[in-house]
Amino acid sequence: MEFKEMFFMLTKGTWDTLYMVLISTLLGYIIGLPLGILLTITDVDGIRPNPVLYKILDVIINVTRSIPFLILLILIMPFTKAVVGKSYGTTATIVPLTVAAAPLIARMVESSLKEVDKGVIEAAFSMGAGYFTIIWKVLVTESRTSLLVGVTIALGTILGYSAMAGVIGGGGLGDIAIRYGYYRYETGIMIITVAVLVILMQILQWAGMLLSKKIDRRRGK
Amino acid sequence: MPVIELKNVTKIFDEKKSNIHALSDITLSVEEGEIFGVIGLSGAGKSTLVRCMNLLEKPTSGEVLVDGKNLIALSNKDLRLMRREIGMIFQHFNLLMQRNVRDNVCFPMEIAGMKRREAREKAMEYLEIVGLREKADAYPVQLSGGQKQRVAIARTLASNPRIILCDEATSALDPQTTGTILSLLKRINKDYGITVVVITHEMRVVEEICDRVAVLDQGTLAEIGPVKEVFHNPRSNAAKNLLLERRINQMGANAADGI
Numbered sequence: 001m002e003f004k005e006m007f008f009m010l011t012k013g014t015w016d017t018l019y020m021v022l023i024s025t026l027l028g029y030i031i032g033l034p035l036g037i038l039l040t041i042t043d044v045d046g047i048r049p050n051p052v053l054y055k056i057l058d059v060i061i062n063v064t065r066s067i068p069f070l071i072l073l074i075l076i077m078p079f080t081k082a083v084v085g086k087s088y089g090t091t092a093t094i095v096p097l098t099v100a101a102a103p104l105i106a107r108m109v110e111s112s113l114k115e116v117d118k119g120v121i122e123a124a125f126s127m128g129a130g131y132f133t134i135i136w137k138v139l140v141t142e143s144r145t146s147l148l149v150g151v152t153i154a155l156g157t158i159l160g161y162s163a164m165a166g167v168i169g170g171g172g173l174g175d176i177a178i179r180y181g182y183y184r185y186e187t188g189i190m191i192i193t194v195a196v197l198v199i200l201m202q203i204l205q206w207a208g209m210l211l212s213k214k215i216d217r218r219r220g221k
Numbered sequence: 222m223p224v225i226e227l228k229n230v231t232k233i234f235d236e237k238k239s240n241i242h243a244l245s246d247i248t249l250s251v252e253e254g255e256i257f258g259v260i261g262l263s264g265a266g267k268s269t270l271v272r273c274m275n276l277l278e279k280p281t282s283g284e285v286l287v288d289g290k291n292l293i294a295l296s297n298k299d300l301r302l303m304r305r306e307i308g309m310i311f312q313h314f315n316l317l318m319q320r321n322v323r324d325n326v327c328f329p330m331e332i333a334g335m336k337r338r339e340a341r342e343k344a345m346e347y348l349e350i351v352g353l354r355e356k357a358d359a360y361p362v363q364l365s366g367g368q369k370q371r372v373a374i375a376r377t378l379a380s381n382p383r384i385i386l387c388d389e390a391t392s393a394l395d396p397q398t399t400g401t402i403l404s405l406l407k408r409i410n411k412d413y414g415i416t417v418v419v420i421t422h423e424m425r426v427v428e429e430i431c432d433r434v435a436v437l438d439q440g441t442l443a444e445i446g447p448v449k450e451v452f453h454n455p456r457s458n459a460a461k462n463l464l465l466e467r468r469i470n471q472m473g474a475n476a477a478d479g480i
Contacts, residue, residue, distance in 0.1 A: 218362050
């Protein structure tokens with residue numbers, strides 16, 4: 001393959017991967033953030049305990065998280081087709097990626113919010129704060145560093161999953177690695193593709209950690 | 222006129238193995254404008270008692286009247302409004318760690334729906350009262366314990382309360398800092414006529430600032446009266462034990478000085 005051709009393919013692959021990862025993570029948070037908040041407040045020591053609701057959410061999330069991504073990918077193909085119109089390609093891959101991301105994100109949000117000091121929540125109640133104020137201005141704001149670390153982990157995990165989606169023609173770098181590297185034994189392309197994935201992961205990790213440190217006021221200035 | 226009245230307040234915590242009687246049939250009243258102390262050993266139910274006064278803990282039975290209104294009968298919304306008149310400070314300060322000092326003081330005003338600019342201006346006035354104006358832009362992590370408690374006091378003042386509840390507010394502080402916080406509380410009580418309720422296990426706190434004191438013993442009210450009376454002529458065993466314990470501590474301190 002010509003260099004120019006390969007360069008074009010890799011650029012497009014990188015773009016496709018970023019598109020899938022970013023959109024799925026965003027959608028994952030749209031579903032996972034409220035779920036994580038619900039898990040936190042309905043737990044026994046939460047601000048609005050509700051054992052039944054907690055248990056239901058808990059089970060749903062555990063079940064979804066137990067399904068291996070590759071199986072999930074195939075399992076929800078009819079659903080994907082119903083939503084996007086087809087079951088292969090970059091946009092279609094966003095559906096299973098989001099389904100995999102949401103429960104993972106919900107769990108990470110839950111664990112971040114649960115780190116918030118109970119005393120601070122009590123203080124907010126004593127000031128006459130309502131549930132909504134406590135959720136946004138105490139729980140979410142106080143745990144923002146930890147939440148951002150969670151975003152970094154989520155992006156990394158989804159990046160890994162997106163590469164797996166190449167198996168069923170998901171598009172992106174994973175797809176290239178499998179089609180050229182695995183099926184056609186073009187080891188060179190496979191190595192380059194993997195290298196690009198590694199670099200992407202490094203950048204995500206580095207930027208996430210830098211940002212979360214920057215917004216943390218607990219370590220002074 | 223009493224500003225807080227507890228009538229037959231009982232609190233039972235349902236634990237899996239046994240029920241814990243944290244408070245049994247407590248009846249007492251706190252008068253407007255006084256500094257009222259509640260003293261007792263740890264586990265006596267002091268923290269539960271003070272949390273019943275703003276309903277952070279809901280009593281199992283009994284009534285909690287603030288300004289003649291029964292808090293238990295209030296709707297959630299009215300209770301939230303009522304809580305703004307009852308400030309509270311804590312042993313571990315409970316400041317928002319991700320907000321600077323000024324924005325911490327703004328928090329109760331935000332809850333009350335005040336405009337941000339106005340709140341920020343007012344915050345500086347409250348910080349002036351506690352002598353921390355120059356720390357407005359600092360974050361809690363950069364402050365000492367005494368400074369954090371002063372921010373917490375400024376934050377409480379920001380909701381313009383009629384009552385301030387102090388839950389072991391000086392227990393995490395050294396003796397000297399305890400002194401400054403106590404005199405600040407006394408000044409606030411005097412200058413603004415705010416009723417102060419102080420929960421503590423330290424005799425010193427009660428002696429220094431309280432007008433009246435209630436002695437709690439294993440969830441029951443052992444004794445209540447003016448501080449001088451209770452400390453000079455204790456009638457209950459719980460009060461006698463507290464005094465005895467202090468005398469032993471003082472003797473120990475004197476002996477150490479003698480060496």
